[in-house]
Amino acid sequence: MTSEPSWDFYRTLLAVLEHGSLSAAARDLGLTQPTVGRHIDALEQSVGAELFTRSQQGLLPTDAALVLKPYAETLASTAAALLRAATGSREKVSGTVRISASEVIGTEVLPPILAGLQAQYPELIVELSASDIVEDLLQREADIAVRMVAPAQEALLARHVGVISLGLFAHESYIERHGKPETIADLRRHKLIGFDRQTAYIRSMVKRYPMLDGISFSFRSDHSIVLHNALRSGIGISFYQIPLAKRDANLQRLLPEVEVTIDTWIVMHENLKTSPRCRVTFDALVTGLLDYAKGNDTPEGQ
Amino acid sequence: MTSEPSWDFYRTLLAVLEHGSLSAAARDLGLTQPTVGRHIDALEQSVGAELFTRSQQGLLPTDAALVLKPYAETLASTAAALLRAATGSREKVSGTVRISASEVIGTEVLPPILAGLQAQYPELIVELSASDIVEDLLQREADIAVRMVAPAQEALLARHVGVISLGLFAHESYIERHGKPETIADLRRHKLIGFDRQTAYIRSMVKRYPMLDGISFSFRSDHSIVLHNALRSGIGISFYQIPLAKRDANLQRLLPEVEVTIDTWIVMHENLKTSPRCRVTFDALVTGLLDYAKGNDTPEGQ
DNA sequence: CTGATGTCATACATTTATGTATAGCATCTA
DNA sequence: TAGATGCTATACATAAATGTATGACATCAG
Numbered sequence: 001m002t003s004e005p006s007w008d009f010y011r012t013l014l015a016v017l018e019h020g021s022l023s024a025a026a027r028d029l030g031l032t033q034p035t036v037g038r039h040i041d042a043l044e045q046s047v048g049a050e051l052f053t054r055s056q057q058g059l060l061p062t063d064a065a066l067v068l069k070p071y072a073e074t075l076a077s078t079a080a081a082l083l084r085a086a087t088g089s090r091e092k093v094s095g096t097v098r099i100s101a102s103e104v105i106g107t108e109v110l111p112p113i114l115a116g117l118q119a120q121y122p123e124l125i126v127e128l129s130a131s132d133i134v135e136d137l138l139q140r141e142a143d144i145a146v147r148m149v150a151p152a153q154e155a156l157l158a159r160h161v162g163v164i165s166l167g168l169f170a171h172e173s174y175i176e177r178h179g180k181p182e183t184i185a186d187l188r189r190h191k192l193i194g195f196d197r198q199t200a201y202i203r204s205m206v207k208r209y210p211m212l213d214g215i216s217f218s219f220r221s222d223h224s225i226v227l228h229n230a231l232r233s234g235i236g237i238s239f240y241q242i243p244l245a246k247r248d249a250n251l252q253r254l255l256p257e258v259e260v261t262i263d264t265w266i267v268m269h270e271n272l273k274t275s276p277r278c279r280v281t282f283d284a285l286v287t288g289l290l291d292y293a294k295g296n297d298t299p300e301g302q
Numbered sequence: 303m304t305s306e307p308s309w310d311f312y313r314t315l316l317a318v319l320e321h322g323s324l325s326a327a328a329r330d331l332g333l334t335q336p337t338v339g340r341h342i343d344a345l346e347q348s349v350g351a352e353l354f355t356r357s358q359q360g361l362l363p364t365d366a367a368l369v370l371k372p373y374a375e376t377l378a379s380t381a382a383a384l385l386r387a388a389t390g391s392r393e394k395v396s397g398t399v400r401i402s403a404s405e406v407i408g409t410e411v412l413p414p415i416l417a418g419l420q421a422q423y424p425e426l427i428v429e430l431s432a433s434d435i436v437e438d439l440l441q442r443e444a445d446i447a448v449r450m451v452a453p454a455q456e457a458l459l460a461r462h463v464g465v466i467s468l469g470l471f472a473h474e475s476y477i478e479r480h481g482k483p484e485t486i487a488d489l490r491r492h493k494l495i496g497f498d499r500q501t502a503y504i505r506s507m508v509k510r511y512p513m514l515d516g517i518s519f520s521f522r523s524d525h526s527i528v529l530h531n532a533l534r535s536g537i538g539i540s541f542y543q544i545p546l547a548k549r550d551a552n553l554q555r556l557l558p559e560v561e562v563t564i565d566t567w568i569v570m571h572e573n574l575k576t577s578p579r580c581r582v583t584f585d586a587l588v589t590g591l592l593d594y595a596k597g598n599d600t601p602e603g604q
Numbered sequence: 605c606t607g608a609t610g611t612c613a614t615a616c617a618t619t620t621a622t623g624t625a626t627a628g629c630a631t632c633t634a
Numbered sequence: 635t636a637g638a639t640g641c642t643a644t645a646c647a648t649a650a651a652t653g654t655a656t657g658a659c660a661t662c663a664g
Binding site: 003004005006007008010011030047048049063064067068070071072074075078079081082083085086087089090271274275 | 305365
């Protein structure tokens, strides 16, 4: 460890870890394979440890390299955030703003809101990361996030935009075939659509209706869109956001006494409030989602 | 923004921001002044904004540059953490572990604990950041922290090591001159030693004894060591950690009904538990501070 | 005022890093 | 089996970044 290695080596390291080969990493980085190889060599020498076992069909990361991956990911997301913060003038609403939201919100609710925003500010570039994975490390850190959990960190500008209500729904074609459940216990004899992994949705549901805990799903996916399409195709019964269900007349509410509410926040780091593009995006999301939670939905086509 | 700038430019940017001149930054980085200047030039071109207003007695950062500083600091601390994670073999207890603690704990309590640890593991290098400033951004992020607030983040390995008790103390030379206060209200006619800024100490004290809120200190410093030396020199009355006070026979406890307790945690990121040096340091801190909180103090000389 | 020390900017030489081209080996498909 | 495609490793030429030396200006102490 004679002197600190170049920070660029960390970027190269991350690319190699992500792509699994020097050549692929080189293509991604806009470098060449020998250069990437030299970066890894230099890094290995600096830290005094083997990072990859070389083979002719690619590189296999060692434990040491895997330990470094989360650090390199943090570096990448911070560097990306720095670049976003630096780009775009401080007066105009221009440059890139990156938003993180759940899959459902990101795919169904945000697009119309963001469409209006971009119509107003043509120079604004929006990156939208729609994912239910909590540990969003692979993704570039977002400037603004729509969250279903109360923000814990300090130095965050958070706005509570109300509660989103979920109810049980089924497509009418399913009801024709299987009938309606009359009680919660009755759900056990129905086909239920559910999640693979525990998401914020599930956690709050199980908290509220413990009898749902042991229930077995006959259709599972960890992809929210798949679940919703399964619901719309009449595969079974699923929780669904009530404002969204209004858009589809063929979806029928079941057991109206079952209702789960999810608190929703818009969260932004405090020091971004001086950035015009983050400010206007934040405000647009707040007003748009307040409307959505109230039931004043603005569907896609409008 | 033709292509992403070199991450090394961010390191250079941070150095220039911290030192205030190209030359000083160059000395710090082990580069030369023209190189540092070229890095800044290239970065300005990449982000399309002026970062510094050049003058012959140094560089004045623009608002744009100041916005980027926290990002660059995060990059620096992450890069340092990566390097620490990479260095040192995975079997032996070697390499550097960085610990963050309050000033009092760091200066008075930890050294004997760490001395024992380093005697056991001669190849272990310890970095100790003793500071009461909460936003420890300038510092390199620590591997292990001794905290007085309940850890909020997830993915943290936290161990509660008990409560540290604080009482009011004065040096006997002070008592000879001013006598002892008999009631809490009586404190108002005494000389009190206190803090400039609100620390975890103060907050929990005021919470418990609201009558202390409006009290005026006749001696203030935001440096804990200064305060303790002021106490030992007989300048006035101050809160002091009871286990520490036992070491100095000339310190007398006043108003024994006044006692404030501070919960204490040792906190480490979960993914460091595979690192032997972090593991053994964590364990040593836990046992050492459990002993300390119980009153089984292990003073410096022993 | 004068010299010492600090700063940034520029011109030029050199070192360093990178790209190109190629060889060697594995894997898969026809 | 032959050929295409994937990968890494090496040798060599080139391009790029860095260092050296120097000049111009500002600030402070004597």
